[in-house]
């Protein structure tokens with residue numbers, strides 16, 4: 001389970017244990033983790049801050065000392081902010097505290113460094129009094145551990161201050177927090193291990209997760225007496241002269257979702273290309289003059305529509321977007337050019353009655369909301385949530401950890417996929433997959449999560465037989481087919 005800091009605090013409050021008891025338990029369990037990995041003669045230095053995270057560090061130091069480990073403590077603050085940390089600091093012998101002018105030597109000579117400076121209470125930037133120590137800490141070749149949250153990282157927002165402390169292992173206390181599942185974005189730690197503590201299992205988290213078992217459970221089944229299109233027919237609209245491939249990839253993705261009937265509407269200039277490449281979809285070629293009537297005829301037949309992949313030079317793109325948003329009664333997935341057409345027109349989304357799903361990558365999203373990419377990166381989760389709520393859309397913010405955010409503020413942070421997906425066309429395939437799953441499932445948010453998870457999972461499976469650089473988008477469909485055959 002992944003929790004926010006608030007949920008974590010509630011779980012701790014419901015545990016029936018005091019903060020003092022929890023801290024004792026945490027320090028003890030951390031000591032076991034460290035003792036399992038290190039010998040008594042190794043030089044262990046624990047760097048402590050001022051809150052409860054420091055308290056965990058003090059308890060850890062006590063247990064290590066009791067087991068005759070060689071431990072010293074750097075206390076960056078003399079004033080501690082919680083009674084639990086004050087009490088636990090007092091329990092330590094004075095001689096293990098490193099004197100101010102020995103701090104740098106102590107870090108330099110450490111074999112093991114433990115970061116107990118800031119936990120989930122950290123906000124904003126690293127204070128000036130800690131800066132030099134943090135820089136030296138990160139330069140050290142010692143084995144490094146962080147308690148709960150790497151100091152300098154915000155647990156909920158994913159914001160990482162400059163010079164935040166890195167670790168080989170971060171021990172997440174109780175549950176993983178948001179920062180722990182954004183590793184590919186920040187590379188603050190190599191591994192995150194959850195240390196179970198006796199808190200009451202929380203029955204609700206606003207963060208949705210997906211596993212292979214859940215995927216298999218949610219995967220749309222086909223009935224014995226099924227007929228073609230029974231489970232929902234998608235429509236793909238897009239492509240343009242020069243970018244027919246994007247529509248081909250949409251089609252490939254939609255087919256990989258298991259649909260049995262597919263409509264494709266495209267500019268008549270690219271129809272011959274598509275029809276030669278793909279023989280199963282029903283095609284609806286249009287021109288600028290006929291696009292309205294062609295689409296109006298097919299709209300009532302479909303359960304989900306995708307628009308925008310490869311539509312950069314499509315002269316009818318604005319007409320199509322307007323028509324889909326005004327006349328469609330089923331969910332509309334907007335990708336690439338479909339999103340770009342909304343720039344400066346975002347208010348339109350507030351007037352739309354149907355469900356809209358936007359699939360931008362970070363740059364497309366930054367452009368859409370008129371923000372710099374750098375600013376977006378510092379707080380993308382909160383910005384994504386606010387946007388999805390304000391415009392009442394499902395947002396699929398693509399990247400190494402794709403975020404799926406519902407208009408109700410539910411969040412899914414994808415953990416599957418690898419850099420082999422960072423290729424032109426892989427987003428087009430995903431758009432097809434999303435559209436196909438939505439056509440087959442009532443729950444749009446779940447359908448999108450299934451597609452995003454599967455897209456990444458297929459790329460992970462492809463690594464067994466392909467070099468990461470050589471994963472082709474076409475391989476994804478084969479991997480998905482094999483995965484269904486083996487698991488679903």
Ligand SMILES: NC(=O)C1=CN([C@@H]2O[C@H](COP(=O)(O)OP(=O)(O)OC[C@H]3O[C@@H](n4cnc5c(N)ncnc54)[C@H](OP(=O)(O)O)[C@@H]3O)[C@@H](O)[C@H]2O)[C@@H](O)CC1
Nearest residue numbers: 012022023051052053081118119120121122123125127148
């Ligand atoms: N029941 C529990 O909760 C349990 C919690 N446990 C442990 O406690 C950790 C959370 O503890 P915590 O809430 O005391 O926060 P922590 O991060 O140690 O320190 C925050 C202090 O730093 C300050 N500060 C923040 N940002 C700053 C900045 N930029 N520059 C300077 N100062 C800054 C902040 O100031 P304030 O925001 O209050 O002004 C406050 O004084 C959690 O991660 C886990 O390790 C376990 O023991 C199990 C039981």
Ligand SMILES: Nc1ncnc2c1ncn2[C@@H]1O[C@H](COP(=O)(O)OP(=O)(O)O)[C@@H](O)[C@H]1O
Nearest residue numbers: 398399400417418419421422424425426427428
């Ligand atoms: N490093 C990465 N790790 C995992 N997935 C990635 C990575 N880089 C990109 N992706 C995924 O690849 C896809 C790329 O989509 P997009 O940028 O829209 O490409 P295109 O428009 O060319 O099809 C997205 O689903 C994204 O999440």
